[in-house]
Amino acid sequence: MNLLKYKIWMFLFFITILLLVNKADSHYAVLQLPLLGKTIYLDPGHGGRDPGTIYNNIKEKDLNLEISLQLQQELEKKGAIVFLTRDVDRDYSHKEDKSKKRGDLSRRIDMIEKANSDMYLSIHLNWYKNSYYSGAEVLYNDINDKNKILADNIMTYLKKDLKSTRHITPTNLYMYQNIKIPGVLIECGFLSNDSERNKLQQKSYQKKIGKVITKGIIAYYQQHDTT
Numbered sequence: 194m195n196l197l198k199y200k201i202w203m204f205l206f207f208i209t210i211l212l213l214v215n216k217a218d219s220h221y222a223v224l225q226l227p228l229l230g231k232t233i234y235l236d237p238g239h240g241g242r243d244p245g246t247i248y249n250n251i252k253e254k255d256l257n258l259e260i261s262l263q264l265q266q267e268l269e270k271k272g273a274i275v276f277l278t279r280d281v282d283r284d285y286s287h288k289e290d291k292s293k294k295r296g297d298l299s300r301r302i303d304m305i306e307k308a309n310s311d312m313y314l315s316i317h318l319n320w321y322k323n324s325y326y327s328g329a330e331v332l333y334n335d336i337n338d339k340n341k342i343l344a345d346n347i348m349t350y351l352k353k354d355l356k357s358t359r360h361i362t363p364t365n366l367y368m369y370q371n372i373k374i375p376g377v378l379i380e381c382g383f384l385s386n387d388s389e390r391n392k393l394q395q396k397s398y399q400k401k402i403g404k405v406i407t408k409g410i411i412a413y414y415q416q417h418d419t420t
């Protein structure tokens with residue numbers, strides 16, 4: 194049984210149990226699962242030979258994965274089926290790739306496109322030479338109209354719940370120009386900022402980020418996408 198079938202069976206099993214338990218009030222149970230039926234592909238940025246941004250021995254690739262795993266849990270609690278481009282420390286470059294970075298990204302694009310998911314979310318951390326800057330933000334490509342709406346919804350909660358003062362920003366990065374399904378890149382904070390770096394390493398803050406992004410996605414589906 195492949196992973197997709199396994200996940201779908203586990204998901205159906207879980208829903209059946211839930212509906213049996215809540216038989217008298219099954220409508221209520223479904224209301225608690227606003228992402229029921231949605232499949233979401235998470236892409237923890239970098240990995241393997243590519244550490245992303247670094248501060249001393251703290252590597253972006255590790256924190257991206259930890260945050261993505263917390264986000265996976267939060268999305269699944271709301272009924273979504275979640276896939277990850279990686280759940281270990283690895284990249285997808287091949288020996289023969291002229292550009293290892295491009296090879297890695299093109300294989301992530303293929304994974305996300307072929308899965309036919311409803312949405313993808315790339316998880317990254319920011320860095321800037323001036324350590325003053327902090328705050329989470331969302332980047333989107335205008336390959337479709339939904340990306341900006343999704344970015345806006347997530348940004349609303351990053352401002353409200355994480356007190357970010359940053360804004361959504363268009364991006365023309367290779368990966369995001371080439372994925373047709375709705376999705377965005379979330380920069381969860383600055384590794385170059387002392388206090389934000391401390392928070393980003395804490396499991397409780399990583400979980401909070403997961404909850405906040407999930408709220409934005411629920412709001413996106415409730416307000417702007419009824420399909």
Ligand SMILES: [Zn+2]
Binds near residue numbers: 238245
């Ligand atoms: Zn990055």
